[in-house]
Amino acid sequence: MADPAAKQRIYEQFARISKALAAPARLELLDLLSQGERAVDGLARATALSVANASQHLQILAAARLVESRREGQRILYRLADPSVEVLLHAVRTTAEARLAELDAVARAYLxxxxxxxxxxxxxxxxxxxxxxxxxxxxxxxxxxxxxxxxxxxxxxxxxxxxxxxxxxxxxxxxxxxxxxxxxxxxxxxxxxxxxxxxxxxxxxxxxxxxxxxxxxxxx
Amino acid sequence: MADPAAKQRIYEQFARISKALAAPARLELLDLLSQGERAVDGLARATALSVANASQHLQILAAARLVESRREGQRILYRLADPSVEVLLHAVRTTAEARLAELDAVARAYLxxxxxxxxxxxxxxxxxxxxxxxxxxxxxxxxxxxxxxxxxxxxxxxxxxxxxxxxxxxxxxxxxxxxxxxxxxxxxxxxxxxxxxxxxxxxxxxxxxxxxxxxxxxxx
DNA sequence: CGCTTATTCTATTATTCGCTTGAATAATCG
DNA sequence: CGATTATTCAAGCGAATAATAGAATAAGCG
Missing domain, CATH: 3.40.250.10 (Rhodanese-like domain)
Incomplete structure (x- = not known):
C-alpha cells in the first residue's frame, strides 16, 4: 500500500541534511558562519583548511541548502541559509554534550x-x-x-x-x-x-x- | 595559544553525532525507536533491512551513544538513549522541510x-x-x-x-x-x-x- | 589589455561506508 | 543435551567521500 521506495526517498532527503553536517570541517564552517557572512578566503584561514578544500565543503553545504552565497566584487560571501540551521547546530552540540563523555574531556583540555x-x-x-x-x-x-x-x-x-x-x-x-x-x-x-x-x-x-x-x- | 589540534578534536566529537545520522536507514531506525523500545528483528522487518544490516546500523548508533540496548531473554531491545536525540531528529526534519523543496515533492507523492x-x-x-x-x-x-x-x-x-x-x-x-x-x-x-x-x-x-x-x- | 586576487573546477588518491554473505555466539525450549 | 531463535561478528566488494594539486574562470585594477 504505502510505497516503500517513496518512504526511502523521504529519508534520503532527511539524510541530505545530516550528511552535510557529518564532517568536522563543515561543522566548524557553519559555526563561523553563525557569527555572520564571510568570504571563502577568510573561512579557509580561520579553519586552517586549504582554500580549494574550504570551497568544496561550502559547496556541499550549499547543495544541502544549509548555506547561501552572494558575490560582492571578486569575493563570494557565504551565510547560513535559515535560522533553523542554527537550531540544528545547537541540537547537535546539546546531544554531544549530553552523550559523549569524550567531548567533556577534550573540551576541558582545550578550554x-x-x-x-x-x-x-x-x-x-x-x-x-x-x-x-x-x-x-x-x-x-x-x-x-x-x-x-x-x-x-x-x-x-x-x-x-x-x-x-x-x-x-x-x-x-x-x-x-x-x-x-x-x-x-x-x-x-x-x-x-x-x-x-x-x-x-x-x-x-x-x-x-x-x-x-x-x-x-x-x-x- | 589555542591548540588547533584540540579544536579539531572537539569538532570531531560533534561530527560523531551527525555522522551517525548521516544514513537514511539510521534515521528510519531512530524514528521507529522514538515510538518505543524494539528488538533488532522487528526493526529489520519494519525498515526492510536485513537483520545483519540493521544490527550493524544499530551498533553505529550505539557507538555514537544515540541508542542504548538491554537484553531480554534471547532478544536485545534498543531504545533512544536520551530525550535530546528526539530533539535532534526533530531539528533535522524541520531544517529539511524548510530548505529542501524536493522533500515536499516526495512527501506529496508518499502521503x-x-x-x-x-x-x-x-x-x-x-x-x-x-x-x-x-x-x-x-x-x-x-x-x-x-x-x-x-x-x-x-x-x-x-x-x-x-x-x-x-x-x-x-x-x-x-x-x-x-x-x-x-x-x-x-x-x-x-x-x-x-x-x-x-x-x-x-x-x-x-x-x-x-x-x-x-x-x-x-x-x- | 594584461596582471592580480578570489574562487571554482577537474583529476587523482587513499579512506571510509553500506551492504551482502556465511559463520559464530547466546539464550530458550523440548 | 541438541535444536531453535535472535543477534552479532568477520570478510569482501563496489560506491561514496575527503583531501590535494594544478588548471580554469571571473572580477577588479593599472
Whole structure:
C-alpha cells in the first residue's frame, strides 16, 4: 500500500541534511558562519583548511541548502541559509554534550580555565546590564561584532584587550563574551583582565544563543 | 595559544553525532525507536533491512551513544538513549522541510491524501478532548500504543480500523493519529473511516511531538 | 589589455561506508 | 543435551567521500 521506495526517498532527503553536517570541517564552517557572512578566503584561514578544500565543503553545504552565497566584487560571501540551521547546530552540540563523555574531556583540555572562570548566565547578565553594574565587551574580531552583537556591548577584539585594560573601568565588573561555549576568546580575555587587576567574568552565551533566546542584537 | 589540534578534536566529537545520522536507514531506525523500545528483528522487518544490516546500523548508533540496548531473554531491545536525540531528529526534519523543496515533492507523492485531509492542530485537539466532543484513536501497531500513547486515546491498529468502524460513534468526530507527520497510518485510517460514512480527521502530531510539547502520555 | 586576487573546477588518491554473505555466539525450549 | 531463535561478528566488494594539486574562470585594477 504505502510505497516503500517513496518512504526511502523521504529519508534520503532527511539524510541530505545530516550528511552535510557529518564532517568536522563543515561543522566548524557553519559555526563561523553563525557569527555572520564571510568570504571563502577568510573561512579557509580561520579553519586552517586549504582554500580549494574550504570551497568544496561550502559547496556541499550549499547543495544541502544549509548555506547561501552572494558575490560582492571578486569575493563570494557565504551565510547560513535559515535560522533553523542554527537550531540544528545547537541540537547537535546539546546531544554531544549530553552523550559523549569524550567531548567533556577534550573540551576541558582545550578550554583552559573554563573551570576556574565561572560564567555568568544569560538571565543574570541581562539583569546586571539593566542595572548598569557591568561593562559588556565583545572580544571577537571586529567584523564579527559589525555583523551583530549583544545590545550594549563594546567591541574589544582579543588582541586589544591588554591595551584596553588600562582604560577599563575599575569599579564595575567587566563581562566578556565571544562566539559561544566552545570559543576560547572570552576565557583568554578574562585571564588577561584579571592579571591586570580588573574584575572580569565571562558570559555563558555567544551571539547565537542570545539571538535564539529572542534577546536584542544590534549591528554595525 | 589555542591548540588547533584540540579544536579539531572537539569538532570531531560533534561530527560523531551527525555522522551517525548521516544514513537514511539510521534515521528510519531512530524514528521507529522514538515510538518505543524494539528488538533488532522487528526493526529489520519494519525498515526492510536485513537483520545483519540493521544490527550493524544499530551498533553505529550505539557507538555514537544515540541508542542504548538491554537484553531480554534471547532478544536485545534498543531504545533512544536520551530525550535530546528526539530533539535532534526533530531539528533535522524541520531544517529539511524548510530548505529542501524536493522533500515536499516526495512527501506529496508518499502521503497520498495529505492535502485533502486537513489535520487538526495540537491545541485544537486538546480543546476538543477536554470538551469531550471527539473520539481519539491511536492507529499504530498495538505494541507501540503500549509503550506510550496520548492520554485518552484508544488503540485501534490500522488493520482493525475497518471492523472498528462498525462500532464507532456516529455522532462524534473521530481523530486518528500515528507516528508523526511522515506516517501514513492516520491518513489511511481517515480514508477508511470516511468511506464508511464516519466523520474522521487526522491529528497533526504524533507521540514524539506530543511528548516534546510536555503534554500527557500514558503507557500500557 | 594584461596582471592580480578570489574562487571554482577537474583529476587523482587513499579512506571510509553500506551492504551482502556465511559463520559464530547466546539464550530458550523440548 | 541438541535444536531453535535472535543477534552479532568477520570478510569482501563496489560506491561514496575527503583531501590535494594544478588548471580554469571571473572580477577588479593599472
Amino acid at each position: 583552559v580555565g573554563r573551570d576556574e572562570f565561572e560564567p555568568i548566565s544569560r538571565t543574570e547578565l541581562r539583569r546586571r546590564l539593566q542595572a548598569g553594574t557591568v561593562t559588556l565587551i565583545d572580544v571577537r574580531p571586529a567584523d564579527e561584532y559589525q555583523h551583530g552583537h549583544l545590545a550594549g556591548a563594546v567591541s574589544v577584539p582579543l588582541e586589544e584587550v591588554a591595551s584596553w585594560a588600562a582604560s577599563a573601568p575599575r569599579r564595575r565588573t567587566v563581562v566578556a563574551y565571544c562566539r559561544g561555549p566552545y570559543c576560547v576568546y572570552a576565557l583568554q580575555a578574562v585571564a588577561a583582565l584579571r592579571k591586570r587587576g580588573i574584575s572580569a567574568v565571562r558570559a555563558e552565551d555567544g551571539v547565537s544563543e542570545w539571538r535564539a533566546a529572542g534577546l536584542p542584537i544590534e549591528a554595525g | 497520498v491524501g495529505r492535502d485533502e485531509f486537513e489535520p487538526i492542530s495540537r491545541t485544537e485537539l486538546r480543546r476538543r478532548l477536554q470538551a469531550g466532543t471527539v473520539t481519539l484513536i491511536d492507529v499504530r501497531p498495538a505494541d507501540e500504543y503500549q509503550h506510550g500513547h496520548l492520554a485518552g486515546a484508544v488503540s485501534v491498529p490500522l488493520e482493525e480500523v475497518a471492523s472498528w468502524a462498525a462500532s464507532a460513534p456516529r455522532r462524534r468526530t473521530v481523530v486518528a493519529y500515528c507516528r508523526g507527520p511522515y506516517c501514513v497510518y492516520a491518513l489511511q485510517a481517515v480514508a477508511a473511516l470516511r468511506k464508511r460514512g464516519i466523520s474522521a480527521v487526522r491529528a497533526e502530531d504524533g507521540v514524539s511531538e506530543w511528548r516534546a510539547a510536555g503534554l500527557p502520555i500514558e503507557a500500557g
